[in-house]
Amino acid sequence: MYARLLNLPTAFDKSFFLWGPRQVGKTSLLKATYPDVPLIQLLKNEEFSLYQAHPELLRERIRASGWKRVIIDEIQKVPKLLDEIHLLIEEDGVAFGLCGSSARKVRKGRANLLGGRALRFEMSGLVAKEIGPTYSLSRLLNHGYMPMIYDSEQPLQYLKSYCADYLKEEVFAEGLVRNLQAQTSKGVRINPAPLST
Numbered sequence: 102m103y104a105r106l107l108n109l110p111t112a113f114d115k116s117f118f119l120w121g122p123r124q125v126g127k128t129s130l131l132k133a134t135y136p137d138v139p140l141i142q143l144l145k146n147e148e149f150s151l152y153q154a155h156p157e158l159l160r161e162r163i164r165a166s167g168w169k170r171v172i173i174d175e176i177q178k179v180p181k182l183l184d185e186i187h188l189l190i191e192e193d194g195v196a197f198g199l200c201g202s203s204a205r206k207v208r209k210g211r212a213n214l215l216g217g218r219a220l221r222f223e224m225s226g227l228v229a230k231e232i233g234p235t236y237s238l239s240r241l242l243n244h245g246y247m248p249m250i251y252d253s254e255q256p257l258q259y260l261k262s263y264c265a266d267y268l269k270e271e272v273f274a275e276g277l278v279r280n281l282q283a284q285t286s287k288g289v290r291i292n293p294a295p296l297s298t
Contacts, residue, residue, distance in 0.1 A: 105250060107224050107287055109134050109198075113170050116190055116197040121224035124247040124263070130224065131172050138198070139168055144285045145173040156181040163189055170196045177201040183264045190218050227251055 105126065108281065110117060113135060121127050130141070152159055153246040159180075159182055163171060166243050176182065189195040226246030229236045244256040245263075253259055 103227060103233075105130050106228065106231055107222060109183070109222060109233070110220070113138065113196055113198065115220060116186075117126070117199070117222055118176075118221055119198065119200045119224060120221045121202065122247075123153075124249060125224050125226050126248050127200050127202075127224050128174050131174070131200055134174060138170045140172045140174060143173065143178045146216075151175060152179045156185050159185045160189055163195060164178065164193065168195065169193075172198040173198045175202070178277050193221055195284065209217040223283070234261065 102173045103126070107130065109119070109130070111134075119127050119131065141148060141152075143152065156179065173182065173186075178201075184286065186195075186197050186199070188196065197219070227241075227248055228246070229241075232241075232251070240251065244251045245260060247259075247263070250256045250263065
């Protein structure tokens with residue numbers, strides 16, 4: 102694992118959002134920084150289904166356990182939890198580390214973004230200083246800066262999958278390039294340069 106330069110609050114006495122694209126290492130950073138803090142993983146079907154149907158169970162669970170710090174991964178999957186989180190911050194003084202890949206999904210659903218009650222951090226892929234002495238500009242340009250893909254000896258398949266799945270889901274579906282189809286139908290073509298392996 103790379104030593105990331107993003108400094109999260111060591112005291113963890115205030116709530117925060119950690120946003121960034123998939124596979125940049127957000128969850129790994131949170132686990133390494135706060136190894137003893139309970140983690141609610143909304144990628145797990147049972148957690149997602151439970152809180153999607155009954156967000157109030159988060160409040161009951163946290164109060165019953167007495168937790169004062171909690172990490173919730175993939176918060177954008179269940180934006181309704183943010184009202185419960187707001188309540189727990191105000192009434193119980195619980196601090197939350199809220200991690201996700203798409204603040205847009207939360208905003209789009211008109212979810213509660215906690216009105217200044219949570220700090221905001223953004224995480225990107227690797228930078229040269231994090232890679233250290235093995236840093237190679239050629240490798241970075243050809244492999245990309247996602248940790249798993251950067252380290253891969255055969256990055257092309259990972260890159261194709263990442264672009265086909267994540268970018269299609271998160272970028273095209275979010276409407277960030279709404280005019281792309283209109284532009285391509287007008288004869289403007291976007292052809293990325295081929296990657297060497």
